[in-house]
Amino acid sequence: MSTTRKAEAFAVLTEARVGHRRSARWWYTAAVGVVGLVLLGAGQPPTSAPPGAGPSAPRPMDQTAAPTAPAPAASPMDEPARLIREAQQAYKNVRDYTCLLIKSESMNGKLPPESVMEMKVRVQPFSIYLRWLRPSSDAGQEVCYVAGRNDGKIRVHPSGVLGAVGFVSLDPSDPRLRKASRRSINEAGIGNTIERFARAWEDEEKRKLTTGVRVAEYEYNRRRCMRVETVHPANDGHFLYYRDVVYFDKETHLPIRLEFYDWPRRQGDPGQLVEVYNFANMRLNVGLTDDVFNR
Numbered sequence: 001m002s003t004t005r006k007a008e009a010f011a012v013l014t015e016a017r018v019g020h021r022r023s024a025r026w027w028y029t030a031a032v033g034v035v036g037l038v039l040l041g042a043g044q045p046p047t048s049a050p051p052g053a054g055p056s057a058p059r060p061m062d063q064t065a066a067p068t069a070p071a072p073a074a075s076p077m078d079e080p081a082r083l084i085r086e087a088q089q090a091y092k093n094v095r096d097y098t099c100l101l102i103k104s105e106s107m108n109g110k111l112p113p114e115s116v117m118e119m120k121v122r123v124q125p126f127s128i129y130l131r132w133l134r135p136s137s138d139a140g141q142e143v144c145y146v147a148g149r150n151d152g153k154i155r156v157h158p159s160g161v162l163g164a165v166g167f168v169s170l171d172p173s174d175p176r177l178r179k180a181s182r183r184s185i186n187e188a189g190i191g192n193t194i195e196r197f198a199r200a201w202e203d204e205e206k207r208k209l210t211t212g213v214r215v216a217e218y219e220y221n222r223r224r225c226m227r228v229e230t231v232h233p234a235n236d237g238h239f240l241y242y243r244d245v246v247y248f249d250k251e252t253h254l255p256i257r258l259e260f261y262d263w264p265r266r267q268g269d270p271g272q273l274v275e276v277y278n279f280a281n282m283r284l285n286v287g288l289t290d291d292v293f294n295r
Contacts, residue, residue: 054233055102055221055280058247058257076213080228083215083248084201087194089254096122097190099282101130106262106274119279120292121189125149127293128188132159144170144295145185154185154294167295190279193255197246201230208235217250220257221280224250235263244273249282256282 044107073097101119104111116134132138141159153169158258187196195202204210212231217224225247232239245259256279263269 009061014116055278058218058220058225058227060227061217061219061224075208076206077201077210077230079215079229080201080213080246081205083226083228084194084198085255086253087248087255090199091191091194093285094123094190094254094287096120096288097282097284098286098288100133100278100280101278102278104276106272114276119189120288121191122288122293123191126189126191127288127291129295142167142295143185144293146293157295190254190282193258193277197244197255200244204230207238209238218247220247221278225256225258226250229253252282252284254279254282256280 053293078225098120101117102114103117104114106112113135115132115138118131118133120129128143128145130143132141138159142157150169152172154172155167156170157167172186178223186192209232210230211233212229213229214229214231216227218227219225227245227247229243229245230239231243235242241260243259243261244254245257245261247257248254249256258275258277259273260275262274264271
């Protein structure tokens with residue numbers, strides 16, 4: 001082969017290799033970009049997308065009958081502490097669960113439309129599987145994580161044409177994932193939520209800094225709940241949000257809705273909603289097997 005022909009062949013081969021690397025980098029970047037993590041009774045897990053409209057907004061229960069006056073509390077955090085202890089005790093009996101995770105997280109100052117995911121969680125080893133139902137641009141996307149497996153990495157199956165290659169592994173600490181969600185997959189789920197609030201409320205009770213606590217009975221998604229709202233005094237770096245709101249299911253004692261509000265811009269402002277998570281249609285101890293999480 002002449003020197004000229006060899007040079008031409010080398011150029012073609014080099015361009016093919018570069019093109020392959022570019023394609024791989026583009027696919028990986030796109031896969032990271034579409035993954036938004038969590039961003040939390042017996043029966044079978046849901047198999048189809050929910051109705052077009054999600055659960056309606058929580059509403060206070062009718063209080064026409066005069067409620068029994070509660071015993072005086074030594075601390076405004078006494079009732080939240082009692083409810084979180086009940087949740088901890090109830091969660092000890094949970095082996096696994098399924099639900100619809102409906103969430104929205106403010107990114108760049110704007111609260112986007114809700115994402116709806118089928119969620120399956122096993123307690124031991126901590127395992128989580130998510131499949132996107134809405135928005136339509138993400139429908140079919142899957143994420144799976146099992147503690148102690150896959151070298152600690154997340155298994156991701158993107159939606160659309162990117163899904164043709166199947167599942168790939170991503171490091172949970174990849175900074176690009178934080179651009180897509182405020183929460184990592186290690187923080188997802190009911191159990192992590194309970195423990196996070198248990199630590200936070202214990203600290204709040206010790207510091208005596210919470211300026212307001214409101215507890216009331218509400219209904220959400222046809223479930224009776226106890227709504228706990230805690231209000232924090234100032235954006236001094238100790239508290240992440242101005243207001244936290246948690247809805248505890250009165251039957252299961254587990255949290256099924258979380259709301260977080262940013263610091264008010266002016267006096268009297270209730271603060272802007274920046275994060276909301278709903279664990280709707282929860283089913284406990286359904287018997288999830290390894291097949292659900294082997295991805």
